Amino acid sequence: MAKDLFLSLEDKPGEAARLGEALGNAGVNIEGLCAMADGGRSTVHILVDDAARGRTALEGAGITVDRETEVLVSPSLPEEWVDRPGGFGRMARALADADVNISFAYVVSGSRLVLSTSDDAKTAEVLQAMM
Structure with missing residues (x-):
């Protein structure tokens, strides 16, 4: 990790x-x-x-x-998440609905997202389902 x-x-x-x-x-x-x-x-x-x-x-x-x-580092984010209104909000809502708290997040090279959360396993599942 x-x-x-x-x-x-x-x-x-x-x-x-x-x-x-x-x-x-x-x-x-x-x-x-x-x-x-x-x-x-x-x-x-x-x-x-x-x-x-x-x-x-x-x-x-x-x-x-x-x-x-x-931290979790996503693969390259889907096009609909990058430079599009609402992409981060959809992801954050999916995590909130799964009762996952985001401690910090930032975007890195290759349009990837770094996340520190309260439940990395659940976060990985939610992100995978969204991609």
Whole structure:
């Protein structure tokens, strides 16, 4: 199963470069990233192709990985979900109707969706049924 790395950086020029360079120098590919700044800090979720190497590279650059979360990564999303109004809503409604809570979600390369949910097995079933 894929892992999302969650970390916090200072909200200042060069921090994203430091993160990207650390991973790149270690040969770790960033498949997806979601970052938001607030109150002088940036919270970052990263999907990398090798979580253990990614953690080692980041920590070697002085960047603490606060947690790793097992996540589902969908195959490429169907065309009717991508850049179409309502696609995410239909998926979220199907999960809600199955009593699944979404903790976080973001889109990554290849029109794939990263999901952290309360029930990954049920989420996989619901997504499969929708595709």
